[in-house]
Amino acid sequence: MRVGVLTGGSDCPGLNAMLRAIVRKGVQEYGDEFIGFRDGWRGVLRDETVPLDIPAVRGTLPRGGTILGSSRTDPFRADDGLDRMLGTLARHRVDALIVAGGTATLTAAARLADDHGVPLVGVPKTIDNDIPLTDYTVGFDTAVGVATETIDRLHTTAESHKRVLVVEVMGRSAGWIALHAGLAGGANCILIPERPFGVAQVCEWVESRFKATYAPIVVIADSALPDSGEIALHGVTPPPDGGPRDRLSGVGEWLGREIERRTGKEARTTVLGYIQRGGSPSPFDRWLATRFGLHAIDAVHQGDWGSMIALQGTRITRVRLAAATSTLKTVDPALYEEASVFFG
Amino acid sequence: MRVGVLTGGSDCPGLNAMLRAIVRKGVQEYGDEFIGFRDGWRGVLRDETVPLDIPAVRGTLPRGGTILGSSRTDPFRADDGLDRMLGTLARHRVDALIVAGGTATLTAAARLADDHGVPLVGVPKTIDNDIPLTDYTVGFDTAVGVATETIDRLHTTAESHKRVLVVEVMGRSAGWIALHAGLAGGANCILIPERPFGVAQVCEWVESRFKATYAPIVVIADSALPDSGEIALHGVTPPPDGGPRDRLSGVGEWLGREIERRTGKEARTTVLGYIQRGGSPSPFDRWLATRFGLHAIDAVHQGDWGSMIALQGTRITRVRLAAATSTLKTVDPALYEEASVFFG
């Protein structure tokens, strides 16, 4: 078969491991040929390709990023997007497409498969881990690792100077990185978008920690928001009803200043940013991405169009792309409660 | 309640994270008091205790090993073992016991709970990951991380000298570390105890790798054995039927020499040993051990005696200790097949 492959959305560690697995198994076991589309859906729109064969994937297993390039292009927003995509696929006589991406990339994939009959299979990848029906997405474990290592480092400077250290981690719509890295790093308070926070409560935890003569670490997702009381008090723009959640840009810096103002303790904020998305994938992400790749090429040869490869326990399964993109997987309140024994 | 805690068997990263979670939740939410028994079952036999309270567990989350100490003492082999244990528990007025260990330690726990009515709960911990009914055990992810990092390092020296590098990893009865680290590290051949290997096949993979002008990495579990043809040929002692699997001590060195002899290529062996068990736990192990600890103290307060805390997907569940210790979880042949696309 001639199989097209693309990686869309923000890049993350593990994509090259997945590409290597797809190509190794496709070539060796099925005799497939591959066409790499450059920079996600943009490459399909513009008919830009990248060579994708065994030499191209050699030695890429431990490398972050994606040799195909990535972009956040939404192909259905482009003029004649659908026609141009179908044209590219026809021109290359593509028999099947494998699409790795987050919710936005996979939503376009679901639409192409279900509404337009494009023979494709999806693979969930995002450091945010917010795709349902799979235990984890590719990239999440590495991001948690970077964030945890950072929190480990900040403990020593917090203690030496008796300062509050606020760490802002990524998490566009869900608090998974904050929750896991906060638990693993021994944070004294974890703030996630699923649960609006009261600054007064945060300050209470901070002060209780200082009373025990330790310096507190506050981990906050960059999409976390103060609760409505704070919003009224401080004129923070509220999230519009029904729409996608607004962010308070620089929420970590803002919270650091508020803590300093209210408790009189020195506070410093560190914004982790892009280093959570870069670098060599963790062993778990290499293992997950490799297995996702192997199962994706199997799904292609079984013609399981419109499916998404998923992890459930230690088994690789398949779910419908349409179901996996119809909602976001957010942090279960019970999990957050479980973690709260360590707050303060 | 007065809760006794012990950590038995070979030490592994994550135990301190578990102890911290047990104590934090026990003290803060349930008002428990704790007694730490020193060095696994030995401390119960000899009535040796270690203080276990919030100050004792502070700052221990990122540290490997166990502040309680550990040993491989089998308490039922000791003279009057049962009576001495029951005596110690009575003397300290212990209302419940939490036992973290591998199969041997937990087998004793199952017997104490089921046959002698000791109110206890188990937590599965071993870098070998060979306990059934839980997706993972505490310590496994860290061991895979150390082994993978090592394989990453060895690739460069293999390439520079065009040598075969054999890496012997731990795995008393199961090939989990070898399989995961081999996949994550890009090994060209993975040998596990579940599947006796033919040296001729290994040499074929080695030579095919050299033909592609790359240098091969062979990952072998320290309990892997050559198949019966090799055993006949080389007089390796065969594993006795039904008994515990015999090892070929130094199997990695032996294989390196055989490869060198048969292929004429230089081969070097590295035995990872104890570094797989030491050092700071990975974020995943900290998260898993913390959650296991939180759920263990809940199980104690629900009186779920004879249960073992387990991971299934992303949920923490409970299974019967008796069931979890009645067999070993070995590598599924299908998983091994899946990985074999990368051999050679």
Next chain:
Amino acid sequence: MRVGVLTGGSDCPGLNAMLRAIVRKGVQEYGDEFIGFRDGWRGVLRDETVPLDIPAVRGTLPRGGTILGSSRTDPFRADDGLDRMLGTLARHRVDALIVAGGTATLTAAARLADDHGVPLVGVPKTIDNDIPLTDYTVGFDTAVGVATETIDRLHTTAESHKRVLVVEVMGRSAGWIALHAGLAGGANCILIPERPFGVAQVCEWVESRFKATYAPIVVIADSALPDSGEIALHGVTPPPDGGPRDRLSGVGEWLGREIERRTGKEARTTVLGYIQRGGSPSPFDRWLATRFGLHAIDAVHQGDWGSMIALQGTRITRVRLAAATSTLKTVDPALYEEASVFFG
């Protein structure tokens, strides 16, 4: 002897290794007793002490921060600062003082020693590496390690998205971290405070890198400043003559926006911040700090007051505190030229 010890200024990795060496050698070889002053000079002003003996330093070698605490208090600015310090030292019958710090902390030490006859010895510590007469200061190698690892990570995301990534590293008055981490991380442009930069030149390098179809990494010290042409053009506040160098707060963010505006390429900025100062010291910093500690206690017993321990090549030597604090060690223009072969 009764020896007081303090660690002043911003904390950095390696201080605990130094304290451990001082105490081990002092107690075992000289029979000394130690008094730790809390939080740098502040503890001497306020007579706040911390126990400092062999149990206190056990296990601290690999830990960042300082068990004594630190602060940036300038003791000569406090009311009656001198009298209060002399009073504290007399009250504790301190025979000698060991002071670890950066330029500000050591300047106060030089004044106490030379003008007021306090028997003391200094140890140079700062991630900025800006103290003259020593090849390196404690903490620098670890900071370079963190910054380099970050640059390694950002390369993959830069490549995947074909973006410019600007990394802002620390360096209050000198570009040492930027220079070393930029060289080690393969930056395509390094901007340091010693050499005002032209944004046009930076954009030229950025574009030449894209022409070679690679994505550029720009490393900038947080105290770097655009040159006078830019300052005139953009109304950036110029550094006042003769005074301490002004900073352009958020220079990394500003530069990212300028690059984006002028080249039309996407640019993202990552500000490393406090993680450069935290965490376990590198082996080099542990070795350096240990040796500095061993030689500091020797200098105390030789009565070499007013001296600072220094590294010259692989030898530990002594220089005068007064000389080491009279100026800052900035990056030699020839070294910067040497690195510029990799720009663009």
Next chain:
Amino acid sequence: MRVGVLTGGSDCPGLNAMLRAIVRKGVQEYGDEFIGFRDGWRGVLRDETVPLDIPAVRGTLPRGGTILGSSRTDPFRADDGLDRMLGTLARHRVDALIVAGGTATLTAAARLADDHGVPLVGVPKTIDNDIPLTDYTVGFDTAVGVATETIDRLHTTAESHKRVLVVEVMGRSAGWIALHAGLAGGANCILIPERPFGVAQVCEWVESRFKATYAPIVVIADSALPDSGEIALHGVTPPPDGGPRDRLSGVGEWLGREIERRTGKEARTTVLGYIQRGGSPSPFDRWLATRFGLHAIDAVHQGDWGSMIALQGTRITRVRLAAATSTLKTVDPALYEEASVFFG
């Protein structure tokens, strides 16, 4: 100019960083062309070359090993070695040669330059750090880093089981890795080839450590030898006078067994082996190798034949290859004494 380059001896991290610097500066500033010889001197003997230009060195800075390959071939032992080498160099019209290697490789280089007029420049590289007239060699800092990280890991398992852990590190003729990693890792005893050890003394240190209720770590260079008393007692083959130092193969295992036998404490040995030589170079090694490369190509254009690039303090200098290969740099007894305050 047409410049040949080779990397000889055991591979080590940093060689690719050096090659990249040589090629970048040579091509951009001097307009040079490069010929890479494969696998050290062997490639010159056999006329085997590897392309060496800017595309070949792109992206190699963080990678261990050497893209040229390496071998320990001694070209003067080969039949007609000199003639074949001169033939290859003439055939490729090589104007100059840059030779990176350890003592053996550089000894051949010195002879070629001084006795046969070959225009060449040397660069010192070996994890053993045993080349005189330079503060450090390329690869040493990375090896110390790997060894220190390992010792950090082993502390936790030593403590948990109250075991002696013996760590055998590399060091063919000098104890530099053992000394630096032992100091940085907090070893309780460091054994180096420069100083024959008494097992009784080692056991005394081990027991004193247990008395302080801590578990000891013993770091031993793989070329360390027991003293003559032990040799007489145990029949260990003594090092022949004047000849190269003999090794006691498996000295770490032997010492572990002796400690166990004499003290009755459990002891385990870990042999680090090849992981000390592999993997991504440390920031220090990347910086050192890059600067060595830049200065090597300068030396070529200044015609400074027979010189070796060296580090003295923070300056890059040049020394004579003949002088740098006439002896080995071993550990100064005073440095070893300095470290001994931490023994026991």
